[in-house]
Amino acid sequence: MKISMVDTKEQYEELKPELLKILDEVMSSSIFIIGENVKQIEKNVANLNKVNHGIGCSNGSDAIHIALEASGVGPGDEVITTSFTFFATAGSIVRAGAKPVFVDIDPITFNIDVKKIESAITNNTKAILPVHLYGQMADMESVYKIAKKHNLIIIEDAAQAIGAKFAGKSPGELSSAATFSFYPSKNLGAYGDGGMIITNDDEIADRMRVIRVHGAKPKYYHHVLGYNSRLDEMQAAILNIKFPKLKEWNELRRKKADYYSYLFDQYGLSQVALPKEINNSYHVYHQYTIRVDKRSELQEYLEAHGIETTIYYPLPLHLQPVFKYLDYKDGDLPETEKASKEVLSLPIYPELNEDTQRFIVSKIRDFFN
Incomplete structure (x- = not known):
């Protein structure tokens, strides 16, 4: 699959x-x-x-x-x-x-x-x-x-x-x-x-x-x-x-995000930091992005089980070679740099079904257990 x-x-x-x-x-x-x-x-x-x-x-x-x-x-x-x-x-x-x-960024909202x-x-x-x-x-x-x-x-x-x-x-x-x-x-x-x-x-x-x-x-x-x-x-x-269809699709994305979070809570995966919707916010979940240690290992494990994930973004802009002339260095934006090493986005789209979500989260559970 x-x-x-x-x-x-x-x-x-x-x-x-x-x-x-x-x-x-x-x-x-x-x-x-x-x-x-x-x-x-x-x-x-x-x-x-x-x-x-x-x-x-x-x-x-x-x-x-x-x-x-x-x-x-x-x-x-x-x-x-x-x-x-x-x-x-x-x-x-x-x-x-x-x-x-x-x-720098807010580590909760990115x-x-x-x-x-x-x-x-x-x-x-x-x-x-x-x-x-x-x-x-x-x-x-x-x-x-x-x-x-x-x-x-x-x-x-x-x-x-x-x-x-x-x-x-x-x-x-x-x-x-x-x-x-x-x-x-x-x-x-x-x-x-x-x-x-x-x-x-x-x-x-x-x-x-x-x-x-x-x-x-x-x-x-x-x-x-x-x-x-x-x-x-x-x-x-x-x-x-x-x-x-946009409003309906956004609502479906929100439901998929809620179900992901429910599954992670059910499995008690404390190793996974979940996305949070802050007060006064209506989040449309273009991405469902978690934070984990051992991200590379987890991503490789999920790929081996047919699950595509993406890192948005692995190298912050202030450290990109093209912007070297701006004179930023490692450590200048600590929350940004930490997030770039931990974030991992999981599949999410309006038609994503619950069976697939359960399979994805179960494989993440298997990885950490």
């Missing part, structure tokens, strides 16, 4: 008639770039997050980059963020010409430790870029208060957290912009790359729309240096078919 981290086959079979119909409609229309399907998914995602604008783009990485540039972040600026995230978070800061400044932010602020700080890791939002109330106090921009990396909430607020409600990824494994995934930026700011939204089409407004008249970063009609059409 092979158990994958994500299995979208059952989801596809359920949606297949609708998907094939809408894709045929797109191909028959001969409109493939920024048509009605793109406009519809932009509206859907904006409405979900109670903001005014959605701007579709090619992928989640471009979404962060465009959001930063449209918000005025550029050369000479510093952006405070977390090192415990996918490369695109800091890579986009550097692509915008700015400098990433890394602070998100940016809001208590460490103010000490990292300098005269060059322009923005804070919190990441909502694994499906749980960072403490945006605290981030917002700090940003307001120091007149800073907030850009949220919500690639893993579509549908999540903190204190009743969605991504984008307390920031200049929030960004999403529609990579196929995401809670709302396309069948290829795709991304979205949301904002309440009319001017920033207009700049984003210009940047994503080579900086042209109107077409062929270029006032800024933009990029080719458009969400195509095919992916947008797929996302529009999937979108009405």
Whole structure:
């Protein structure tokens, strides 16, 4: 038996008639770039997050980059963020010409430790870029208060957290912009790359729309240096078919996470630290991530029994070779570095069945016993 981290086959079979119909409609229309399907998914995602604008783009990485540039972040600026995230978070800061400044994480949520932010602020700080890791939002109330106090921009990396909430607020409600990824494994995934930026700011939204089409407004008249970063009609059409199921899928992920935690408690596996949903949070469990000692040995053992697991992330960004020029060293972010040695994400997706979950946890029990 092979158990994958994500299995979208059952989801596809359920949606297949609708998907094939809408894709045929797109191909028959001969409109493939920024048509009605793109406009519809932009509206859907904006409405979900109670903001005014959605701007579709090619992928989640471009979404962060465009959001930063449209918000005025550029050369000479510093952006405070977390090192415990996918490369695109800091890579986009550097692509915008700015400098990433890394602070440590909260060991419970794996998100940016809001208590460490103010000490990292300098005269060059322009923005804070919190990441909502694994499906749980960072403490945006605290981030917002700090940003307001120091007149800073907030850009949220919500690639893993579509549908999540903190204190009743969605991504984008307390920031200049929030960004999403529609990579196929995401809670709302396309069948290829795709991304979205949301904002309440009319001017920033207009700049984003210009940047994503080579900086042209109107077409062929270029006032800024933009990029080719458009969400195509095919992916947008797929996302529009999937979108009405998002809330149900997120609830199913939460049920799968609860069942995992129940099984671990039943087996009394004290060697396994379970994910925790903090107060005021609505976690959408893009990942179910445990912490363990002997992680490599456990991962190898599970692989031998056909269970795929993934490490998000084995080497923090502040220690990546490409960022050596930033002069970080081992020990600078102890909670981040400790987490990178202990985290292990288990298979989770809406269609995951309880028999499979019991098998996975039983093998983890066998390993430790």
